[in-house]
Amino acid sequence: MLSSILIYGLINSVILALTAMGFSLTFGISGVANFAYGGFYILSGFLVWMLLHYLKFPFLLAIVVTVGIVGLLGFITYWIILLRVRGIALSEVIATFALGVGILELFRYLGFVTYEFTLPYLKKGTILIAGVPIDYQRLFIIGIGLALVLFLYFFTHHTRIGLSFRGIAQNERTAISLGIRSDRTAALSLAFGCAMGALAAIIILPLGIISINTGYEVLLIAVAVGIVGGLESVSGILIASLILGYTQVFTGTYLKPEWMMVVYLAAIVLVLTIKPSGLFGKFKELEERV
């Protein structure tokens, strides 16, 4: 049983990391709130489903098109909605949260509520690892999740755009004085975050169904992982995902499965009480000391 717990705990952790990364990129690294993240996540799932079922796209093409469209929507969202409230944190949260709720409830209104909305596996089949059967889809999740973490680290530390994201997050005025275009960078961060969320949705959703309520849950996961790890820290996201992922699996296995969701909420409360900047958060830690 222990080997099952260790393996499925790791898978759960990678799913959490993958889910939170797009949100963290936008909110934590460039400082722009995107509480429509859950809406875009579910939109991605339904978009792939519609491309597959209505337009008969090949699966891989549907993935590429969806990631592109959702990224573009993120970019447009900045210019249409966020530009007017930029810098007012509460207004950013309210505006994007309203957009997210709008997207999710629109799908509910249109009748996307039954069990038939499922995405196909990238590859069907199961293999045994340490005597524990694991399907290929979960292996893909681990592989793609780790690749995305590496990409995110490389992107934010070694590319011009990534560095400009971090510059904006650290001090927007100084970043502007150094020639970084604030609005363009913020719009790009929203586009990148949404695209990463879309990719996460496309590889995670085949494990379940595309359910509107998942959109709300995804936002909770992203916020919980971000708060526990420290919103701007890639390594923080990884560690937080491992802590929350394993705690959830242990809770479900040894305590009660219905308490698994409590893990997120308890973690948020605990971290905000003890170390509000998160376990690996650096920027706000300085403010806390001051």
Next chain:
Amino acid sequence: MKKKSLLIGFLVFSFLAVIPHLSFGQLKAGDPIIIGVPTALGSIEGRDGWMAIQMAIEEINAKGGVQVGPNKHLLKAYAIDTREHEPGIPVHDALTAAEKLILERKPHAIALGNFRSEVLLSTMDLISKYKLPYICSIAMTPLMQKKVTEEYDKYKYIFRNCLNAPYLSMYLSGVMGFIRKEFGFNRAYIITQDVLWAKGTGAGLEKWFKENGWEVIAFDTYATGSSDFSPSLIKVRAQKAQVIVPIFDMPQSGILLKQARAMQIPALIAGFISPIACENAWKVFEGEVEGMINMIYEVGPIPVKAVPKSVAFNQNYGRRWGEKARTELSGHGPGPSYDAIYILASAFERAKTVDPDAVVKAIEQTDMDGAIGRIRFGKDHQVIFGFNPKETAVGVGFQWKKPGERVVVFPEGFAEGKIDLPPYMKK
């Protein structure tokens, strides 16, 4: 000034006091009989039940309507979405929706009704306030019957013609006894949704298991909306459970089967998973439902030769709403919703009025054949379920078999096939 205030206060008070007693039952020649349908229209049970109601009304109206006293009246139904199946929707939101429907449409009776048991129990007070005959066709808590029995005068307007949790336990324990007889299994693992009816059913079944020599390895509950069942499946594998007993009505629950197959869990799955009850589930879940023994709470969504009206209902539903809709018919709700309209129509005719107290008396005396079998209410206003469709309403257990068929395997009296161990359990 003081006197004027007192007078206005008295008038307002009198108006408010009279509102609940305003008769919604007045019916003039040419007036339609209004049926209110406050339910969770976004759920598959609510959606299908509403479609079944419309079909029944069209059938009755096509024959000229309902004879109430000297006049014939057409039936007309209005629905409102209570959204009560969604996680996080508070009970009072659903109640507000129901009351809005009652006040705006002034129905003579309510059909289909609540989805969630928790909401049904609260709605009972609302119904008693407006004195409306109410036939519930989804929510399953036995507490409804308890309230009707204990405070009959207050709650006599509330009836239920679908399966309730104790009857579901009765059917499931029958299936389990059958499985034990056939294969010798005696180690069960119960997994239910964290809602009143499902936990109640699970508790009833757990008691039955223990009284009948089974070992219940665990009894896990999952919050509505959960879609990761791996913690339980890990334990099923480690502790060598032979039968997994799931009890769920949420759309995500079908994933339990996919996860069990992916994790190669060598256990028979027998219980109730709402999305797996529909005819199209084999296609949707790409055959991974094979071997599961699932319940159809009330026949109709599955045509059973022993209940001719269930066959007619199934065929007519396909003609009215299309073949796709027929294959999506949920295993709980559509049959009783359809029958509820015929029960009400018959009661209006026999009572010769739409006066609620007279209609309640007439509903209590119902004895008719419907899509769900023979319909008679007990003293607690619950339709009686059993194993013989000539005597009672019936539910069935069926097994998914290649090439995507639902074969009725329980009750034995009118089973259309035998339980086979699925391929992943054959050595």
